[in-house]
Amino acid sequence: MSDFHDVAKNGLSTAELEAVLRRVGTERYHNRHPLHHRMTSGGMSKGELQAWALNRYCYQAVIPRKDAIILARATDPAFRAAWRKRIEDHDGEDGWSGGIARWLHLATSLGLDAEAVKGENLALPATRFAVGAYFSFCANATLLEAVASSLTELFSPVIIGERVPAMLAKYEYITEDTLAYFSRRPEQASRDSDFALDYVLRHADTPERQQAAIDALVLKCDILWAMLDALQHAYQAGNIPPGAFRPEQES
Numbered sequence: 001m002s003d004f005h006d007v008a009k010n011g012l013s014t015a016e017l018e019a020v021l022r023r024v025g026t027e028r029y030h031n032r033h034p035l036h037h038r039m040t041s042g043g044m045s046k047g048e049l050q051a052w053a054l055n056r057y058c059y060q061a062v063i064p065r066k067d068a069i070i071l072a073r074a075t076d077p078a079f080r081a082a083w084r085k086r087i088e089d090h091d092g093e094d095g096w097s098g099g100i101a102r103w104l105h106l107a108t109s110l111g112l113d114a115e116a117v118k119g120e121n122l123a124l125p126a127t128r129f130a131v132g133a134y135f136s137f138c139a140n141a142t143l144l145e146a147v148a149s150s151l152t153e154l155f156s157p158v159i160i161g162e163r164v165p166a167m168l169a170k171y172e173y174i175t176e177d178t179l180a181y182f183s184r185r186p187e188q189a190s191r192d193s194d195f196a197l198d199y200v201l202r203h204a205d206t207p208e209r210q211q212a213a214i215d216a217l218v219l220k221c222d223i224l225w226a227m228l229d230a231l232q233h234a235y236q237a238g239n240i241p242p243g244a245f246r247p248e249q250e251s
């Protein structure tokens with residue numbers, strides 16, 4: 001395991017910076033989390049999968065909001081024209097024909113009530129804190145850091161490629177329709193992460209900015225990791241916080 005602290009102190013070439021950013025994903029992305037492995041090995045109960053979908057809705061819901069903050073902070077019209085596609089992907093034409101609606105479909109296909117999911121108040125406290133941290137980071141860090149924090153999307157096609165076939169194979173109540181959300185994501189994520197990576201490599205032009213970009217990506221991996229830690233603690237180890245979603249029955 002690498003220590004990413006101070007890795008850019010002597011300055012990195014563009015190729016070296018890209019290699020470090022990709023190494024962050026190899027070592028710290030949430031496809032290394034034990035919950036992901038349990039999910040793909042078929043070991044999660046339906047209640048746990050419901051909890052995952054319900055909590056992850058909070059993340060989905062904040063994404064177009066953090067992208068709108070990034071949009072507002074960008075002074076370059078060409079940057080804004082590219083970045084606004086992310087909001088369109090999630091909100092669709094009318095708010096409910098994009099990725100958020102498709103995530104809601106995933107959650108309701110698992111048996112959850114749409115209003116309960118949309119309300120977000122049954123999510124774990126740690127989920128809400130993690131999602132809030134992502135939003136605040138994008139609002140308060142530099143634009144370069146906010147863009148760099150989106151670079152986990154470089155790795156999301158990998159986790160989606162692991163998750164979708166395994167879920168279809170291991171859980172008899174999960175169908176392609178349940179997981180329709182994921183069918184568009186790899187293509188969208190590649191388009192978005194190519195753009196974001198190019199931006200980061202061009203704008204991280206001092207050792208300090210390079211380190212800031214690397215730290216932002218590490219922080220984002222930590223946010224995704226913390227969300228899975230919280231789910232595991234609550235629903236595998238049985239420490240559901242008061243007020244949080246409780247599965248009706250284990251199967």
Ligand SMILES: O=C(O)c1cc(C(=O)O)c2c(n1)C(=O)C(=O)c1cc(C(=O)O)[nH]c1-2
Nearest residue numbers: 063099149150151152153155156159160185
């Ligand atoms: O399925 C996943 O594990 C996963 C991970 C991530 C990510 O790495 O942040 C995103 C998504 N999905 C996703 O669907 C998505 O729209 C998305 C947007 C962003 C972002 O930070 O802007 N990450 C992700």
